[in-house]
Amino acid sequence: MADRLERRIFAALEKAGVAASQVRGIGVSGQQHGMVALDSEGEPVYPAKLWCDTETSTQNADLVARLGGEAGCLEKLGLVLQTGYTASKVAWLREKHPHAYQRIESLLLPHDYLNFWLTGERVTEAGDASGTGYFDTRKRCWQLDVFAEIAPN
Numbered sequence: 001m002a003d004r005l006e007r008r009i010f011a012a013l014e015k016a017g018v019a020a021s022q023v024r025g026i027g028v029s030g031q032q033h034g035m036v037a038l039d040s041e042g043e044p045v046y047p048a049k050l051w052c053d054t055e056t057s058t059q060n061a062d063l064v065a066r067l068g069g070e071a072g073c074l075e076k077l078g079l080v081l082q083t084g085y086t087a088s089k090v091a092w093l094r095e096k097h098p099h100a101y102q103r104i105e106s107l108l109l110p111h112d113y114l115n116f117w118l119t120g121e122r123v124t125e126a127g128d129a130s131g132t133g134y135f136d137t138r139k140r141c142w143q144l145d146v147f148a149e150i151a152p153n
Contacts, residue, residue, distance in 0.1 A: 005117070028118070030111030033082075033131040035089035037104045038113075038122075045100040046093060048110055051084030051131075059095065060088035063133070066149050076146055078137035079130065087133025087150050094151060101151075107132075 013020055033051030036044055049056070060083040067073050073080045081087055086107060094101040108116055109131065112124045129135040134147040 005114075026118070028111055028114050030114060032109060032111065032128050033084040033086065034110045035086045035093070036108045036110055036113040037090070037093060037100070038106045038108065038116075039103045040105045042116065042120075044113075045103040046097055048113070049089040049092070050110060053089070054083050056088035056092040057083045059091035060085075063087055063091060063149060067146065076136065076143055077133070081133045085131050085133035087146075090150050 010020070013023070031050055034049055034053075036048045037046055039045050060081055064070065064073060064081050067076060067081070070080045086109065090101075090107065093104075106122050108122060109124060109128050112122070112128065116122050126135070126137075126140050129142075130137045134143050134150060135141070136143050
């Protein structure tokens with residue numbers, strides 16, 4: 001994907017008659033909820049799973065139950081886990097593709113992967129982190145105890 005994206009960026013610059021050195025800034029927009037799981041080299045260990053992939057609904061229901069139902073989710077995270085969030089995607093990958101899961105070094109949201117590709121930095125912000133299912137929206141911090149329910153090892 002990165003190779004195709006790079007080719008398209010340079011083709012667009014050429015078509016516009018703009019040198020890459022003239023670019024002063026860019027904006028990135030895209031899918032919020034989902035999962036891009038990366039290995040230690042920054043390469044995806046499995047194709048991205050987007051919010052609209054409901055194949056993870058069983059894992060989501062299990063996570064909601066283990067966190068104490070909707071009330072427990074609200075208490076711990078300030079929201080109720082949804083199938084489209086990253087949490088169920090990680091649990092699904094652990095269950096269905098353990099070899100890929102074992103290679104994960106970091107998790108990004110789909111558009112954060114584009115930012116990583118452009119900058120080399122693995123970052124997100126609180127609004128987007130709220131869609132992971134392991135970020136406390138009220139305290140604006142990661143909930144490692146919730147993440148341990150998703151990825152115990």
